[in-house]
Amino acid sequence: xxxxxxxxxxxxxxPAEIIYENDRVLAFNDINPQAPTHILIIPKVHIPTLNDxxxxxxxxxxxxxxxxxxxxxxxxxxxxxxxTNFNCNDSGGQTVYHIHLHLLGGREFGWxxx
Ligand code: 5GP
Ligand code: ZN
Numbered sequence: 001x002x003x004x005x006x007x008x009x010x011x012x013x014x015p016a017e018i019i020y021e022n023d024r025v026l027a028f029n030d031i032n033p034q035a036p037t038h039i040l041i042i043p044k045v046h047i048p049t050l051n052d053x054x055x056x057x058x059x060x061x062x063x064x065x066x067x068x069x070x071x072x073x074x075x076x077x078x079x080x081x082x083x084t085n086f087n088c089n090d091s092g093g094q095t096v097y098h099i100h101l102h103l104l105g106g107r108e109f110g111w112x113x114x
Contacts, residue, residue, distance in 0.1 A: 036106025
């Protein structure tokens with residue numbers, strides 16, 4: 001999608017620190033990290049929000065979570081623990097409308113979130 005920031009990162013027209021990539025997903029460092037590790041894991045197809053998911057996206061969404069799990073182990077934050085989350089729409093705190101799974105680690109997180 002032409003005016004989507006994360007599609008531009010996928011197309012490499014905007015640079016990012018890429019951590020992992022395959023044909024279906026891309027993981028890159030958040031530009032404004034909220035923890036020592038803060039990675040965004042996104043599908044390469046443009047899906048604006050979780051509200052736009054269809055049953056056919058089942059494997060793709062599962063892959064985002066699996067990539068988070070794999071990266072957490074590779075980056076040695078898995079044993080201590082980490083936070084993953086999708087924000088959805090305004091009240092959920094979503095600011096970029098291409099779904100992304102946040103992977104945050106390297107510090108302790110409070111609950112409930114603010
Ligand atoms: P949201 O608030 O939509 O859940 O998360 C969007 C995230 O994208 C934020 O954590 C923000 O820092 C990050 N972000 C916004 N613009 C850019 C950018 O140009 N590059 C990268 N790497 N991250 C970005
Ligand atoms: Zn997009």
